[in-house]
Amino acid sequence: MNNFSIETSQNVSILQKPAYLTDRIFAYLIDALIMGVYIFGVFFIVTGVSSTTFSMSLTVVLLLPVMLYHLLFELFNNGQSPGKNALQIRVIKEDGSAPSLGDYLMRWILRLLEITSLSGVIAILSIVFTNKSQRLGDLAAKTIVVSEKREIKQNLFFDIPVDYQPTFEQVIIFTDQDIQRIKNVYLSAKKNSNQFLLAQLQQKIIEKLRIETSLSPNQFILLVLKDYYFITKNQ
Structure with a gap:
């Protein structure tokens, strides 16, 4: 398939x-x-x-x-x-x-x-x-x-140190499917250098998590993905 x-x-x-x-x-x-x-x-x-x-x-x-x-x-x-x-x-x-x-x-x-x-x-x-x-x-x-089966944990595109400290623990409200969608859009936007789409994705995540950040869209979304993986990896 x-x-x-x-x-x-x-x-x-x-x-x-x-x-x-x-x-x-x-x-x-x-x-x-x-x-x-x-x-x-x-x-x-x-x-x-x-x-x-x-x-x-x-x-x-x-x-x-x-x-x-x-x-x-x-x-x-x-x-x-x-x-x-x-x-x-x-x-x-x-x-x-x-x-x-x-x-x-x-x-x-x-x-x-x-x-x-x-x-x-x-x-x-x-x-x-x-x-x-x-x-x-x-x-x-x-x-x-x-x-929408879990793929993010088997297909990471970043490394997470053992002593990693999550920044946004609120990411736990997301499901694996939510994170997979975020990851797909993030990778597609990066591949196409689409900063507008990255900014839109960042705004939607911020609204969902009800947080504020001064990070760039790229830094913020990557951090959200890392936080989610680290928090849920042993669940």
């Missing part, structure tokens, strides 16, 4: 890694298990209802969350269902931005054809044979599913 690049609003190329097919399948199985348990609970509840008409109506209402499961979770959980969250994969737009309601809706509608009605055969073939590992819903919505 090849990495592919997306373009930021400043036309800076950032590498993203498509999620492996196995990760997407396992994520689907986790979600299917969750939905299965929920459905079992619904039928357990309605079996105690004596009225057939009311029982059928109640079943339809209670099963709505299952029908809308992927749409609702991806829409309100930043592109992740519980299964995707567990496998650290996420739905994003091809340009790296967050998908819109229409994008998620398109993926959900085509899911009924690709996965629900045909046991996932079309989805698997599409993922295998497209350059960005996209199913038909992704192609239609111009979305991709990317992997």
